[in-house]
């Protein structure tokens with residue numbers, strides 16, 4: 436790290452905690468803190484918590500800050516910093532968080548949806564660096580998506596584009612939180628995955644998962660599914676393969692519609708690693724239109740820990 440490096444503050448605004456960090460322009464996190472969101476107290480209190488978090492972070496810091504990037508859930512009006520009705524943050528009808536924070540700190544502030552921030556993070560510091568066009572998918576409680584075209588986020592008309600989690604792969608499929616049916620989020624989201632594994636485990640008394648959860652079905656998690664699969668458990672392997680099949684089916688449609696052939700996968704469940712990635716690749720290879728087939732790449736995200744903070748800080752470097 437030299438004095439020539441530039442630094443930005445990244446703010447990862449979540450429903451329960453706000454993670455804040457100082458990140459250099461080569462992607463090194465030099466300092467971080469976490470404060471409670473207190474979402475139930477409404478936007479005014481949440482913004483106060485962000486402000487005091489930034490003050491705490493910069494108090495003893497010697498770094499010259501070029502700007503502040505904020506990644507948050509929900510739809511963000513492109514270029515305006517207005518957050519609209521984010522899930523998990525009650526009372527946020529339309530809040531111009533960008534303007535409030537820039538008035539407070541007299542610095543440029545860039546706000547984007549957290550899935551888009553993750554995509555900009557990979558573009559700036561991670562696996563997306565050598566690609567101009569790709570789709571970033573974050574696998575967690577939900578399935579987040581960011582579409583990067585010619586090194587820019589594709590926002591759609593009002594900033595809501597990229598909701599890859601809500602591509603339906605079965606019109607008669609399970610009901611999704613969004614109101615539709617058969618969305619991939621309803622197949623591969625963390626909650627759905629746990630639920631399905633709990634149900635199916637009863638038909639697999641031989642599975643190694645039983646021992647890992649001490650026969651307590653409430654303990655089923657991606658972690659013990661992965662541990663069982665790594666120990667050669669066939670049921671756990673089939674669960675991961677099936678996840679790859681669902682994702683690969685949705686990605687095939689994206690390839691065919693957009694002619695985008697690079698997918699970068701992050702989030703907790705990307706930890707399933709090679710078996711998941713191989714299954715996604717196999718499904719796309721079997722299904723995608725022939726001209727696109729040889730170009731398809733499915734890559735793990737490079738930013739893992741602190742991806743939210745780094746992605747938010749990347750918004751600053753990306754716009755500079």
Ligand SMILES: [Zn+2]
Nearest residue numbers: 601611613618
């Ligand atoms: Zn949905």
